[in-house]
Amino acid sequence: MDQRTRERLPVLPVLTDTADRRRRAAAELLAAAEHTRPGDLIPDTAGALRRAVAPKAAGHLIWAEETSTGRRRNLTHEETEAFWAFAAIEVLRLTGIRNEELLELTHHSITEYQLPSTGEVVPLLQVAPSKTDSERLLLVSPELADILSTIIRRLRGSSRAIPLVTSYDVHERVWNPPMPLLFQRDIGTEHRAFTPTALRKLLINALATTGLTDAGGEPLVFSPHDFRRIFVTEAIMNGLPPHIAQVLCGHRSLDTTMGYKAIYPAETIEAHRAFIARRRAARPSEEYRTPTEEEWDAFLAHFEKRKVSIGTCGRAFSSPCDHEHACVRCSLLRPDPAQRGRLEEIRDNLVARIAEAEREGWLGEVEGLKVSLAGAEEKLTQLDRRPTVHLGMPDISRIVESTVTGPKPSEDNA
Numbered sequence: 001m002d003q004r005t006r007e008r009l010p011v012l013p014v015l016t017d018t019a020d021r022r023r024r025a026a027a028e029l030l031a032a033a034e035h036t037r038p039g040d041l042i043p044d045t046a047g048a049l050r051r052a053v054a055p056k057a058a059g060h061l062i063w064a065e066e067t068s069t070g071r072r073r074n075l076t077h078e079e080t081e082a083f084w085a086f087a088a089i090e091v092l093r094l095t096g097i098r099n100e101e102l103l104e105l106t107h108h109s110i111t112e113y114q115l116p117s118t119g120e121v122v123p124l125l126q127v128a129p130s131k132t133d134s135e136r137l138l139l140v141s142p143e144l145a146d147i148l149s150t151i152i153r154r155l156r157g158s159s160r161a162i163p164l165v166t167s168y169d170v171h172e173r174v175w176n177p178p179m180p181l182l183f184q185r186d187i188g189t190e191h192r193a194f195t196p197t198a199l200r201k202l203l204i205n206a207l208a209t210t211g212l213t214d215a216g217g218e219p220l221v222f223s224p225h226d227f228r229r230i231f232v233t234e235a236i237m238n239g240l241p242p243h244i245a246q247v248l249c250g251h252r253s254l255d256t257t258m259g260y261k262a263i264y265p266a267e268t269i270e271a272h273r274a275f276i277a278r279r280r281a282a283r284p285s286e287e288y289r290t291p292t293e294e295e296w297d298a299f300l301a302h303f304e305k306r307k308v309s310i311g312t313c314g315r316a317f318s319s320p321c322d323h324e325h326a327c328v329r330c331s332l333l334r335p336d337p338a339q340r341g342r343l344e345e346i347r348d349n350l351v352a353r354i355a356e357a358e359r360e361g362w363l364g365e366v367e368g369l370k371v372s373l374a375g376a377e378e379k380l381t382q383l384d385r386r387p388t389v390h391l392g393m394p395d396i397s398r399i400v401e402s403t404v405t406g407p408k409p410s411e412d413n414a
Helices: 002-008 012-034 075-095 099-103 142-156 196-208 224-237 242-249 254-260 265-282 293-305 337-360 363-385 396-405
Strands: 049-051 063-066 072-074 110-114 121-127 136-139 184-187 190-193 311-313 333-335
Touching: 002 224, 012 049, 012 075, 012 196, 072 075, 075 099, 075 142, 075 184, 075 196, 075 224, 099 196, 099 224, 121 142, 136 242, 196 224, 224 242, 224 254, 242 254, 333 337, 333 363, 337 363
Parallel strands: none
Antiparallel strands: 049 063, 063 072, 110 121, 121 136, 184 190, 311 333
């Protein structure tokens, strides 16, 4: 899924620019056809299109006819499809909302909030509860505000109100009450809400005009959810804290949000290099100088001094011993399997000493001996958990002999 996002993120500007040019070209062609009498050539088409004589049953639809092939084109439908494909792409990429959340946006979803610090009023987009059954508010950017205002002006037309339409919720399997949905269109003489299938067709047709292909040379496909993953990736890459992206996306878990973000190798390398540079800048510069001969000898001697009678000490370089060399108590002791018998002797001796101390009433010494006994038993347990495998030493003489003489021939070969 990360690779899918990496393939689509770089070409997103191509898709948005192509969808915008397609929308403008379709609107200009429709406007030119509206001012052309039926049967005449449409201006600015180099004589390739002629306005067709449409029957009265066509209503307000405007048709054109290609002069070379005679194929008829519904210019009204082309303009409608180009506009709503552009609008869907823009809203999806600027908000990161889900497919069903897009189709449930209404005129009432646009609200405002007054900042308590400055009194400034900012526009917000209210996203209805969907997958997580919790609504959320998104800040409306200037680009998103321009798209939403364009949609509202188109739906209002000559009236002041957005038509109320009913929609079918495919997840809840119920019909919603009439609402001023933002994603609706004219079909015949009525207004109908966009469906998930219609939205996917809009994206497919918009992508077909771009000519984009994937790594295998096949036409590139965008799903509505791809824009959501791209939104999260771009937001976090540009400095938005992941927990804020989680709130904007409406995820219950931060792991889900981070799963949407596609990590790039170059980004990881640069972030790691910056982290190392910051860490080195915060530490004393003396730590990065060339050590002297005395310091190097002390460093090498440290590893020799780590060897103790029943194992090896794992203390860090130049760190003091916190247990005053009571190694059997220390968690940093790595016991040597060859010294198991010595550890068992220490354990048995401690058991005898504890019995003697309890018999004589030396309670203070009993407590200390019990700590040492617990440490010795823990070291024996570590040896039991770490089995020793003896690979043995190969017999070099036998290997050389078999290599020189080779295998003995069988009786059949003889």
